[in-house]
Amino acid sequence: MNILVLNGSPKGDNSVTMTYIKHLEIVFPEHRFQIRNIAQAIHRLEKDDGKFDALMNEVRECEVVLWAFPLYFMLVHANYKRFIELIFERNQEAVFSGKYAASLSTSIHFYDHTAHNYIRGISEDLRMNFVESFSAEMQDLMVPSERQNLRVFMENIVDACQKQVVTTRVFPKLSQPVLNYQPATPQKLTELGKLSLVIVTDSGSMSDNLKNMLERFRSSFTKTPEVVDLTTIKIAGGCLGCMKCGMDNECTYDGKDDVRTTYEEKLKKADIVVFALTMKDRYFSARWKNFLDRRFYKTHQPGLPGKQIGYLISGPLSYEQNLRQILAAQAETDQANLVDIITDELTTSTDLDQAISNFSEKLMRYATIKVKKPKTFLGVGAAKIFRDEMWGDLRLIFQADYRYYKKHGMMDFPQSKFSTRLMHLFVPFLRLGPVKKQVQDKTKDMMHRSQDLVNKQEQEKRKK
Ligand SMILES: Cc1cc2nc3c(=O)[nH]c(=O)nc-3n(C[C@H](O)[C@H](O)[C@H](O)COP(=O)(O)O)c2cc1C
Secondary structure (H helix, E strand, C coil): EEEEEEEEECCCCCCCCHHHHHHHHHCCCCCCEEEEEECCHHHHHHCCCCHHHHHHHHHHCEEEEEEECEEEEEEEHHHHHHHHHHHCCCHHHHHHHHCEEEEEEEECCHHHHHHHHHHHHHHHHHEEEEEEEEEECCCHHHHHHHHHHHHHHHHHHHHHHHHHCCCCCCCCCCCCCCCCCCCCCCCCCCCCCCCEEEEHHHHHHHHHHHHHHHHHHHHHHHHCCEEHHHHCCCCCCCCCCCCCHHHCCCCCCCCCCCHHHHHHHHHHHCEEEEEEECCCCCCHHHHHHHHHHHHHCCCCCCCCCCCEEEEEEECCHCCCCCHHHHHHHHHHHHEEEEEEEEEECCCCCCCCHHHHHHHHHHHHHHHCCCCCCCCCHHHHHHHHHHHHHHCCHHHCCCCHHCCCCCHCCCCCCHHCCCCHHHHHHHHHHHHHHHHHHHHHHHHHHCCCHHHHHHHHHHHHHHHH
C-alpha cells in the first residue's frame, strides 16, 4: 500500500515523530511510506508552485494519507497549519476527497486530543475517510505494549483502506455567521482609569465583521486601547523546536524580530489583553499560530498570569467546540482569567453592539477587582501534567521551568503536604471494626465539616 506521510515537525527527518514512522517502515516492509517534510518545507511549498503541485500529485497517487505531527500549543505547528490553509486557498480539496486518512502524533499528552480533533475535522471537511488517531507519548516507542498498539493502529488503517470501510463523521460542518455587522456609535463609554488594555489582532486575515467589532470595541472606552497587529510586527520565522529555550529561556530568534518584545513589553505589561481574531478553517490564522508557537521561549511557564483576557471572534465558533476548549484551556494554563468570548454569531447588529459594550464593562470591572475564577479540569489537569514533567524527565532540558515552578510554589505534590502525610498515619486504624463503622456513618458530615466552619465564621463576622 502506498502511504503518504505528511510530516508536521519543523525538524524534518530529525524528529521524534518520525522515529514512529521509521518503526512502521521496519515492521511493514510490504507497504511504501513516502515521507514529506511539510512543516520544515512550508516556505518552498508556498512560494514554488511546482513543488506544491508535485505534492498534490503525490496525494492523488497515494492510497492513505497519514498526518504525522508533533503537538504544538494544543494543535499542530504553525507551518503545518499554513499547509492546511493552502489546500483550501488553492482549491485542492478534491485531491484529498475520498482518500483514507489517519493521524499520528507525539507529545507529552498535553491537549493532544484537541490537535487530533482538529486534524480529524479538517480531514472530514476535505471529505476524506478518516479511520483513527494515534497519540503516542514521546517515549512510548521504548515500551513493547505501545509498539504493539502502534502496529495494530497501522493494521487497522490498511484494513479499512483495503475493505473500503465506511467511516463516520464526528464533527459538524461549519456554518458561517450570516450577520452583516453594522455597528452603531456607543452611547456610554467605559472608563478604564489607570488600567491598561491591549488588543492583539491579525489584520491580514480579518473579516469585515471583525473589523467592525474591533472598531466598536475600541470606541467603547474613554481612552482608545492600543492594537498590536501581528501582520505588521516582524516575525522572522516559526518555532524551530530546537529547545534552546529550555535552560535559560533564550530563543534562537532573540534580537532578530519583535515576538519576545511584543509579549514582554505589550502583553505582559497590560492589565487586560483582548484577542480579536477571525476563524480560518477550524482555528485562527497560521500567522496567529506562529505568534503563539513562538511564545515557547517561556517554555512551560504561564504566559499571562493575573491578566484579564477575552476574545472578539468572527466565525462559526459555536460549531467548533474544540477551539472553544482550546481557548479556555490556554487561559487556564496561562493563569489568566478568561472574561468572555464574543462572536458575530448573533442575529442583529444591535445585539452585537450590546454584547460588545457589556464585554468592555465586564473587562474593566474584573480587572479592577482582579478576578480569578477557579480553574476547571482543563487547567487543573494541565498543571499536574506540567508539574510532573518538569520535576521528572523533562527537567534535564527545561531547567528554567523547574526553577520557575519551584519559585512559584507550582511543585505542589500532595505527598509534600505535612498535614496530608500526618492524616495518612491514621489510615490503617480506620479499617478497625467499630472505627470503620463510625467513619462510614460520619463520612457525609466529615466531607463538609471545614466548609461549615467557614460559613459559621462568616455568619458571626456579619453579626458584629
Ligand atoms: C513550541 C512547542 C509547543 C509544544 N506544545 C505541546 C503541546 O501543546 N502538547 C504536548 O503534549 N506537547 C507539546 N510540545 C512537545 C512536542 O510535541 C513533543 O516534544 C514532540 O514529540 C516533538 O516531536 P518532533 O521531534 O517530531 O518535532 C511542544 C513543543 C514545542 C517546541
